[in-house]
Amino acid sequence: MTITPGAPPPTHHTPLALARGFLTGGVAGTSLAALVVGGIIANVPLFVAGLLLPMVYGLLFFLAGAPRRAREADAxxxxxxxxxxxxxxxxxxxxxxxxxxxxxxxxxxxxxxxxxxxxxxxxxxxxxxxxxxxxxxxxxxxxxxxxxxxxxxxxxxxxxxxxxxxxxxxxxxKVAAPPEGCAFAFILVLGLLLGAAAVTVLFRGDLLNRDDATKPPSAARPTVSSTSATTVVSSASGTVTLGPGQSFLGKGELDRAVGSLTRGEDTRQALTVVVQERLLSIVFAPTGARSPEFDPRALPYDRFAALVEEARTTLGVHSPTNWQIITDRLTGSLVIRVVVNGPGGTASLDADGQGNVVRRLPAR
Known part of the structure; x- marks a missing residue:
């Protein structure tokens, strides 16, 4: 038998196939980003949406293709x-x-x-x-x-x-199934990237807040030239607030801030000194009153960063989100207490006036 070879079928993509590829990529990117972002910021609805989205899409895709499959079965x-x-x-x-x-x-x-x-x-x-x-x-x-x-x-x-x-x-x-080709792959990857970017942009605020809260002290220490602060002083108390991206664990930050609150007065004593990442608060002792006071400038501020690091890493609080240092003499002797909080609970350690650890209370 004499055979007349035929031309292979066209291999170009239809707009419907490209649209389906873009949608598939978008669903995949959105689902993956929702799982990752939801896990990072502990957003349960977002994480669950990342799990359910591909299931729903798969079901819709199956239902949409039912008429075509029925026609193929009947053909x-x-x-x-x-x-x-x-x-x-x-x-x-x-x-x-x-x-x-x-x-x-x-x-x-x-x-x-x-x-x-x-x-x-x-x-x-x-x-x-x-x-x-x-x-x-x-x-x-x-x-x-x-x-x-x-x-x-x-x-x-x-x-x-x-x-x-x-x-x-x-x-x-020779004939074969139409190849996917570069256009389809490009559309698929484009949809994946856009889907992931959409989730990231929508929840960028939560991600940035999470990064600021979990940033280790060493990474948050500003240079002297970048320091900006707001100081409020009264007869009873004083506060210093640092700008974004700065930390009181930076070298020399606490000495400068305490100096700005005491204004060089050698006799100004404190009842409590509380230090957080960007906030310093001092409650001053009333003049002439008999109270458990101490000199706020005599504290071992150079030991504070090491104490915070030890509390964050050795007391069983996984991924700690915040910390604070409370100094007072309510029990008679000077106590520097470092408290850390996180998903794993709350833990603390106590140090003496020289910054030496004397007691640890791990998370429970």
């Missing part, structure tokens, strides 16, 4: 003869094994073409297939590359296959 496949060019077993050695066939398909009313297909064949029937053998195949009319060998054809087609003599189709007429 009558085309039947044709084909000659086996090559075959190769690519699986195991028991039961049904996958075999890769290269076929020259010769439809009755369409141009012939060449195609590769993989099909499971029982070991018992493997000897029925040999190079240059003629077989009966079926395929959807709109997807000729989805060829399946008919194992038990009708008697009419079985007789035709037994008596047919078919020529090989040239390699140039």
């Amino acid at each position: 009558v496949p085309r039947t044709a003869l084909a000659v086996i060019e090559t075959l190769k077993a690519i699986g195991g050695e028991s039961g049904d094994i996958p075999v890769r066939f290269e076929l020259s398909v010769v439809p009755d009313d369409e141009p012939a073409y060449r195609v590769e297909t993989t099909q499971d064949v029982n070991l018992v029937d493997l000897s029925d297939y040999r190079p240059r053998g003629v077989v009966v195949v079926q395929y959807p009319s709109d997807r000729p590359w989805r060829v399946r060998i008919v194992k038990r054809p009708t008697p009419e087609w079985e007789d035709r296959a037994a008596s047919a003599r078919l020529d090989s189709v040239p390699e140039a007429a």
Whole structure:
């Protein structure tokens, strides 16, 4: 039989396929970003949404494709003869094994073409297939590359296959499923990136706050030239507030701040000194009153950063979110107490007037 090779089917992408790729990428990016961001900022609804979104999308995708699958199931496949060019077993050695066939398909009313297909064949029937053998195949009319060998054809087609003599189709007429190509991959990645970016932008405030709260003291220490502070002093108390991105654990910050509150007065004593990341508060002792006071300038401020670091890392508070140092003499001797809080609970340690740790209370 003389064969007229046909041209392979077009491989360009339809707008619908590109839109579906963009939507799939967007759902994947949004879901992954929601899981990551929700886990970081402890946002349970966002995390759950990241889990449910691909499930909902998959369900909608399945339902949207139901009419197409129904049409494909109702469509009558085309039947044709084909000659086996090559075959190769690519699986195991028991039961049904996958075999890769290269076929020259010769439809009755369409141009012939060449195609590769993989099909499971029982070991018992493997000897029925040999190079240059003629077989009966079926395929959807709109997807000729989805060829399946008919194992038990009708008697009419079985007789035709037994008596047919078919020529090989040239390699140039080989058909295959349309490749995804660069355009589809680009659209898919673009959708993924945009989906991830949308979640990140929407929750950037929570992420930034989380970063500020969990930043270690060493990373938050500002330089002297970048320090800006607001100082409020009265007869009973004084406060110093640092600007964003600064910390009182920075070298020399507390000495400067205490000096600005005491105004160089050697006799000004304190009842309590409270230090937080960006806030220093001093409650001054009333003049002439008998109270457990102390000199705020005599505290070992150079030890405060090390005490905070020890409290954050050794007392069992995982991922601590804030800390504060409280200094007083309410029990008679000077006590410097460092308190840290976090998801793992609250813990504290006490130090003496020289900054030496005397007691630890781990998180429970």
